[in-house]
Amino acid sequence: MSMRWGMTVPFGGVPLSGHAAVFSALADAGFTDAWSAEVAGTDGFTPLTLAAAWEPRLRLGTAIAPVFTRGPGLLAMTAAALAEAAPGRFQLGIGASSPVVVGDWNAVDFAQPFSRSRDVLRFLRSALAGELVDGDFDTFSVRRFRLERPPATPPPIMLAALRPGMLRLAAAEADGVILNWLAASDVATALAETKEAKPGFEVAARIFVIPTEDAGYARTVGRRMITAYLTVPAYAAFHRWLGREEALAPMWQAWQSGDRKGALAAIPDSLVDELIVHGSPAECRARVQAYADAGVTVPVMALTPTPELERGGLPALLDLIAGLGHHPA
Structure with a gap:
């Protein structure tokens, strides 16, 4: 049984200022992790900063912070600040994102995504360790950057990956990999490319969950x-x-x-x-467990709103969180 059980935050329909009760409910229900995404809703770090302050039982992760939309130094500063706010509880997940997010919405050229991901990963590894970074990478150059507040516990760095090249890069240089948009039966295919990873390599997967028994709607x-x-x-x-x-x-x-x-x-x-x-909360929980059984060490649910949740508001959400929770024997 997986000892990690994650949920994507924040939740639609609940303002960020109202998430204290949600974070508490997640921890009470056996969720160990709160993970954020960064597309066009909230940024990836503000919800986790609130969780760091409000719910010390939760581990925190970004899935993902794009490697193009912040400069290398700013990404390092942002990650270091959250690592300082939640010592030992934060994992930085980075990835290429997409041409729409990077180019159309953030006015950045989406060029050489593999190389940019590799270069940012290498830069962050040095910067978050408190080292002076001064040199040329294939996709950018950095001159004499050093964090003024390097975290006492540098966060693990995880890399989002889909196909073999990026999966192998994650295994070789990152502390873990983040999978997305795959079935539980696909996990083995992806992980076959990460056999060279060092011990302790984490495997997170973002799993889309529509918690309703109305199969037609889902x-x-x-x-x-x-x-x-x-x-x-x-x-x-x-x-x-x-x-x-x-x-x-x-x-x-x-x-x-x-x-x-x-x-x-x-x-x-x-x-x-x-x-x-x-399906029902129990059915959803069992389906997510199948990902853990296939080798995912951090299954992360991403809830899609349903009519039941929209009608029931926060009380319905809190009940659902309890039903989706995880309490290993």
């Missing part, structure tokens, strides 16, 4: 999520590598022709059920 939402993500070139290539070319080709073809309804209709229920966890 599959409708799941189809929209699949078309939004798996039409992105990096994720399309990832699923080709995983062996889903035949299953996803009709959706890709319809999408490329501009037929959005046809793309949604081309996704079979079986594929939604593979990639999206849905």
Whole structure:
């Protein structure tokens, strides 16, 4: 049984100022970790800073902080500050993100994502150890940077990875890997590329959870999520590598022709059920446990709103957290 059990924060419908009760409920329910994302909602660090202050039982992680959208020095300072606020409880997850987030929304050239990820990883390793960094990387140069407040406990650095090159980079140089948009049955394929990792290598996976017993609703939402993500070139290539070319080709073809309804209709229920966890809290908990059984050391749920949650508000959310919790024997 996994001893780590994560949840993505913050929650929609709850202001950041109201999350103290949510963080407490997570810890009470057996969640060990709160992980943030950084796309177009909150930034990745503010919710974790609040969690650091309000709930000392939780470990904290970013999944992910993009390597393009902050300069190397600012990313190091931000990570160091959170590591200082939550000593020994913070893990910095970094990754390339996507051309939309990096280029369209942050006006940064999304160039050489593999090399940029590698270079930022190497820079952070030195900077967070308190070392002076002065030199040229392949994708940027840094002149005489040293953190004024290096953390007493440098945070582990985890790298988001999909395909073999980035998975092998994570195994060789990072403290862990962050997986995304895969089924529990795909975990072994991904981890086969990380066999050279050192002991203690962590494997986090972001797992999309639609907590409702209305399978029709869950599959409708799941189809929209699949078309939004798996039409992105990096994720399309990832699923080709995983062996889903035949299953996803009709959706890709319809999408490329501009037929959005046809793309949604081309996704079979079986594929939604593979990639999206849905059902009762007990069923969702068991599905997430399957990822842990496959080798994920930090399964991290990412809840999608449901009509039940929207009607029930914060009390319904707190009840759901209790139902999704994890209490190892």
